[in-house]
């Protein structure tokens with residue numbers, strides 16, 4: 001090789017190396033980190049029910065006193081589906097005005113003060129505009145309309161997390177989950193957070209755990225910073241559908257647990273329902289998502305959430321009275337029970353049971369999911385609560 005050719009080759013090599021380095025630097029520059037102390041994110045909680053207000057309490061406190069204050073702006077917006085709250089003197093006050101003045105959601109999280117940086121915003125578009133960390137926390141039947149209402153004001157840098165348990169639709173190739181419905185509308189990654197989290201206990205600061213499911217680690221980190229605290233210990237996994245489906249399906253098992261209570265059976269029977277329920281959740285989830293890791297079921301979103309929901313929780317509570325009323329020969333409807341027992345809160349297990357039943361039938365899973373089918377038949381097909389164990 002001549003000296004000239006050798007030097008030409010070396011120059012070309014240098015040029016290529018420079019180009020690679022420059023390209024790397026440019027793309028590294030273009031991709032801003034999702035968490036940064038310079039560009040703090042603004043949080044908007046879309047929903048202000050029992051769990052939404054609890055989320056506001058956790059996030060507000062974390063931003064005021066925890067590491068989160070380095071990455072998030074102090075004010076935490078909470079969209080409030082506003083309503084009039086009657087006062088003792090006969091007057092009425094707007095719920096949003098009460099939250100902003102008294103720092104308490106007296107309708108959905110009574111007895112727990114919200115941090116002062118939580119701001120109730122009754123106008124949905126105003127709440128979402130400019131927000132870059134969106135927390136979706138509404139009963140799932142309200143999600144599509146709400147998300148559609150703000151699809152044109154979503155910030156291009158926003159990331160989302162869904163705390164919604166339920167919202168399972170049929171899609172051509174299997175299921176469409178609530179996080180996917182949100183993603184379709186907002187057009188960015190939507191993580192989920194599920195766990196053994198009965199809101200009032202979380203709000204009073206009892207220790208508990210939760211699971212974030214996010215396929216993108218950076219998105220997981222954003223929400224881990226926002227939620228994780230001493231009394232709310234959050235673990236992240238890389239699967240979204242399994243975590244989300246655990247949160248939806250456990251509410252169906254909770255109906256069965258309520259039927260057990262309503263017909264007067266004890267702890268052994270409840271434990272059997274929980275064990276069979278967990279197996280069926282696993283069967284359902286792995287049928288549609290075969291790559292699901294078994295470990296997900298031992299996270300807070302799996303076995304722990306199932307246990308707490310089958311002992312506490314509104315679905316179990318209403319199902320108990322539903323079964324009791326049938327045993328006593330004075331059957332009450334789900335609508336009656338929801339109105340009488342939940343003070344504006346919504347049941348989720350009944351809707352989810354109705355959503356998954358066509359899927360179970362379509363995929364011929366009846367024999368593999370006897371508890372879920374029996375629960376559906378008791379809830380909607382006039383079967384006696386005592387038939388729960390006929391085919392187990």
Ligand SMILES: NC(=O)c1ccc[n+]([C@@H]2O[C@H](COP(=O)([O-])OP(=O)(O)OC[C@H]3O[C@@H](n4cnc5c(N)ncnc54)[C@H](O)[C@@H]3O)[C@@H](O)[C@H]2O)c1
Nearest residue numbers: 048049050051052081137138139142164165198199345346
């Ligand atoms: N409460 C809990 O302990 C808990 C725990 C974990 C997860 N979750 C899940 O969180 C989600 C939200 O539940 P929650 O407990 O915060 O709600 P909730 O049942 O306590 O309250 C209902 C909320 O819906 C709002 N609402 C009523 N009509 C509406 C409408 N037409 N459009 C929009 N909003 C309307 C009400 O103002 C209220 O904020 C659910 O998916 C639930 O399964 C709840």
